[in-house]
Amino acid sequence: MIPAIPQTPTSRAAADLAAEAAPGYLLNHSYRTYLFGRCLVPEPDVDEDAAFVAAMIHDLGLTDAHAGESEFDRVGADLACRFLEGRGWDRERIHLVEEAILRHTNLVAEQVPLFRLIQAGAAVDVAGLGREGLAPDDLAGILNAYPRLDFVSRMRKSFLDEVHRHPDGAFAHLERVAALSDRFAGNPIDAPTS
Numbered sequence: 001m002i003p004a005i006p007q008t009p010t011s012r013a014a015a016d017l018a019a020e021a022a023p024g025y026l027l028n029h030s031y032r033t034y035l036f037g038r039c040l041v042p043e044p045d046v047d048e049d050a051a052f053v054a055a056m057i058h059d060l061g062l063t064d065a066h067a068g069e070s071e072f073d074r075v076g077a078d079l080a081c082r083f084l085e086g087r088g089w090d091r092e093r094i095h096l097v098e099e100a101i102l103r104h105t106n107l108v109a110e111q112v113p114l115f116r117l118i119q120a121g122a123a124v125d126v127a128g129l130g131r132e133g134l135a136p137d138d139l140a141g142i143l144n145a146y147p148r149l150d151f152v153s154r155m156r157k158s159f160l161d162e163v164h165r166h167p168d169g170a171f172a173h174l175e176r177v178a179a180l181s182d183r184f185a186g187n188p189i190d191a192p193t194s
Contacts, residue, residue, distance in 0.1 A: 002141040003038040006052045010087050018056040021065035025154045028146040029125055030056045035142045037121025040133050043113040051117050054100040062158045071169040072162055077101040105170040128187040156184040
């Protein structure tokens, strides 16, 4: 059974913020990031509200509504900080969300469960890394609830645009060390199941 989406006022507001800014392919990626991550990082002490907010906002720096001069992850982290400050969250909890967003592209597995949740969820959705840790029914349920749409082509384009805008940034690093742009089309979660 796929994890439940948090239904707190802050989580609902984060989902609304993402829905206003993100095209469908990116919005569904945000939901899948949370859900895949929650399946892979089932620790009971994870702050689910913070994890969901991080997942919903982590890539909004790639959208027309929020893109800026800074790298997409810094834009998303700053947006999350402002959003949560406006909702009265304490600085320590805000910092967890900020760091989860900034660290989600790291290649080394994060030790803090909240960071690892966002990192692992995004890794499955983008490149299929860690897919073997998902139960087939969970994978199918998540993809049915939040279809990939045109994620492969549009996210690859956004990724490469970010590489060119920020040649020393996180995406450029992933392209240099892992040729990530070549992995979008070969993601095993897109393979038909038997």
